[in-house]
Each structure stands twice: as structure tokens, then as C-alpha cells.
Amino acid sequence: MLFKKPSILVTSKLPGNALEAFGEDYKIKSLAGKRAPDKKELKKLFAKADGAITLLSDQIDETVLTGSKVKIIANYAVGYNNIDIKTASEKNILVTNTPDVLTDATADLAWALILSAARRIPEGEKIVRSGKFKGWAPELLLGMDLSHKTIGIVGMGRIGRAVARRALAFGMKIVYADSRRLLPSEEEPYGAKFVDLETLLKDSDIVSLHCPLTDETRRILGRDRLFSMRKGAVLINTARGPIVDEEALAEALESHLFAAGLDVYEKEPEVHPALLKMKNAVLLPHIGSAGRETREEMARMAVNNIIAFFDGKVPPNLIPEQVTGVTH
Numbered sequence: 030m031l032f033k034k035p036s037i038l039v040t041s042k043l044p045g046n047a048l049e050a051f052g053e054d055y056k057i058k059s060l061a062g063k064r065a066p067d068k069k070e071l072k073k074l075f076a077k078a079d080g081a082i083t084l085l086s087d088q089i090d091e092t093v094l095t096g097s098k099v100k101i102i103a104n105y106a107v108g109y110n111n112i113d114i115k116t117a118s119e120k121n122i123l124v125t126n127t128p129d130v131l132t133d134a135t136a137d138l139a140w141a142l143i144l145s146a147a148r149r150i151p152e153g154e155k156i157v158r159s160g161k162f163k164g165w166a167p168e169l170l171l172g173m174d175l176s177h178k179t180i181g182i183v184g185m186g187r188i189g190r191a192v193a194r195r196a197l198a199f200g201m202k203i204v205y206a207d208s209r210r211l212l213p214s215e216e217e218p219y220g221a222k223f224v225d226l227e228t229l230l231k232d233s234d235i236v237s238l239h240c241p242l243t244d245e246t247r248r249i250l251g252r253d254r255l256f257s258m259r260k261g262a263v264l265i266n267t268a269r270g271p272i273v274d275e276e277a278l279a280e281a282l283e284s285h286l287f288a289a290g291l292d293v294y295e296k297e298p299e300v301h302p303a304l305l306k307m308k309n310a311v312l313l314p315h316i317g318s319a320g321r322e323t324r325e326e327m328a329r330m331a332v333n334n335i336i337a338f339f340d341g342k343v344p345p346n347l348i349p350e351q352v353t354g355v356t357h
């Protein structure tokens with residue numbers, strides 16, 4: 030052990046019994062059952078703890094990191110845009126995430142949204158529950174056929190590829206945009222075609238976002254790009270809200286797009302009121318990775334990263350920026 034009885038802050042209750050692995054060697058400060066800590070509280074807690082397990086809703090910015098005693102932050106998510114990585118790296122604070130385990134769960138949820146939005150599932154549910162179902166009708170709730178259509182995947186990482194794998198089973202064509210092109214051997218299993226974002230938006234019937242939120246991707250889908258999408262297309266966002274201009278999306282849903290399926294929002298947990306009014310928007314409360322086994326495994330990963338660090342090893346899920354030593 031690097032330290033005697035390190036103190037570990039856990040900012041929320043986690044599913045499963047992962048924390049038991051800390052045993053008697055660690056002192057656990059869990060905020061389970063309390064309301065989410067604000068920045069001031071986080072700063073105080075970070076000044077006292079040696080390690081922390083944080084949620085994507087905990088804003089770990091420069092203020093929190095200034096005067097922090099924490100040496101490792103294990104973020105309970107694959108995305109880590111809630112942490113100021115540059116400042117953490119400058120202060121030699123390691124950051125880990127939970128990649129891979131949640132890839133299939135998140136791709137499943139993206140597909141739940143694709144099917145719900147294309148086939149108007151929530152509208153149908155509402156008709157039945159409100160007693161308005163009057164019998165089969167040729168033109169009741171006509172939606173979008175998926176077979177032979179094109180899906181455009183923005184961000185062909187692990188989750189993007191898992192979404193592409195499912196798209197093949199639905200008989201769809203696949204195009205993708207990314208900051209780097211995959212190797213031909215990586216593209217081949219999906220028959221996926223690499224295009225620029227403009228072409229992807231113009232040519233896709235379904236556009237699904239799977240890129241991380243960075244300075245480069247913030248609001249890449251602004252008003253102009255949303256209206257440059259194919260008329261009658263569907264937008265799916267299970268990545269991060271600020272990638273899309275929500276107000277412009279509500280406008281595009283009125284006149285240009287067929288539907289949208291969203292799991293994430295610009296100012297989570299707030300949802301733009303204009304979106305709440307659109308019945309062609311399917312809205313979920315950020316549950317992309319919310320399979321029970323997935324969420325329990327994410328907790329084990331976070332704990333294992335912390336334990337590895339205090340055992341003097343390299344944490345297995347160090348974020349890529351810190352593996353290569355490059356910060357951006």
C-alpha cells in the first residue's frame with residue numbers, strides 16, 4: 030500500500046456490493062442517501078480524501094481540484110467531460126473511466142430510441158392507455174421503415190461500432206464520420222463508409238451520435254447542420270447533450286425532421302421546454318448504461334482502479350489522455 034488506510038470519497042450510492050472489495054484497508058466516506066454535493070461541498074470533500082469515485086453529474090473543475098488531496102478520480106462513466114482533465118493532469122491526479130463494459134447496454138438503448146422514434150412507440154402507448162385506440166386502421170401511426178435505409182454514425186468508437194453491428198441486422202446501410210478513419214479491416218465487417226459530417230447529415234435517414242463531448246464536438250449539431258439533415262430524418266443522441274443545440278433541434282422537429290430520440294440534455298437534468306412540447310421527441314432520463322449487470326460491473330471497475338493505484342500499480346482504466354501523457 031502506498032498509504033496507510035487511504036480515505037476514499039464515494040459521491041453516491043452504487044449498485045451491487047463493489048465497495049466491499051475495499052475491506053478494512055480503506056476508510057470509505059460515502060454520500061449514499063444524501064443529495065448530490067455542490068461544487069463547494071465537493072471542494073471540501075476533495076481537500077480531505079485520497080481518492081474519489083465520482084458521477085458524471087459531479088462537476089470536478091479547477092476550483093474543486095485546487096487544494097485537493099485526491100490522487101485518483103475514478104469516474105463512474107465512460108465519458109469524463111465533467112472533469113477538468115488538463116488541471117487534474119497538471120496536478121498529477123489520475124483519472125479513470127469505465128469503458129467497454131457499458132458498450133452493449135448503451136448501443137441497445139440507442140436502438141431502443143431509434144425504434145421508438147421511427148415507429149412512434151410512445152405515441153402509440155399513449156393512444157392505448159388513454160382509451161383512444163378504436164381499432165386497426167391502415168394509416169394509424171405511420172412511421173419510418175428502417176430496412177434499406179442509411180444510418181449515419183457520428184463517432185465510430187466502441188459504442189458507435191456496436192450500434193453499427195445492430196444496424197446490419199436491420200438491413201441498413203452504414204456511413205460514419207469520425208476524427209480518424211478506421212482501418213479497412215475495421216470498416217469491412219460493417220460495410221461502413223467513411224464520409225465527412227456534412228455528407229453524413231445529407232445522406233442519412235437516421236443520425237446517431239456516439240462521440241465524446243470535447244471542445245471540438247460541443248454544438249457540432251447547431252441550427253445550420255440540423256437543417257442540413259435529410260428532410261424527414263431522425264436524430265438520436267445517447268452521447269452528451271451539449272453536442273446538439275437543443276433549441277434549434279426543437280425547431281427542426283417542427284418543420285424538418287421526422288423525430289428525435291434523446292437520452293441526454295444540454296443542461297441536464299433540465300430539458301428545453303420547447304422539446305418537452307414536441308410529441309415527435311422521445312425523451313429518456315440518461316439511462317444509456319442502465320442495465321443492472323452493466324452498472325454493477327462499472328462499480329467494480331471504479332473500485333479496482335482505486336485499489337490498483339494504492340497498491341502501487343497503474344490503474345487499468347486510465348483515460349487515454351493520461352496513458353499517452355498528452356492533455357487537451
Ligand code: GLV
Pocket residue numbers: 085105106107108109131268317318
Ligand atoms: C454515461 O453517459 C457514461 O458516460 O458512462
Ligand code: GLV
Pocket residue numbers: 107128129132185186187188189239
Ligand atoms: C466509448 O466506449 C466509445 O469509444 O464509444
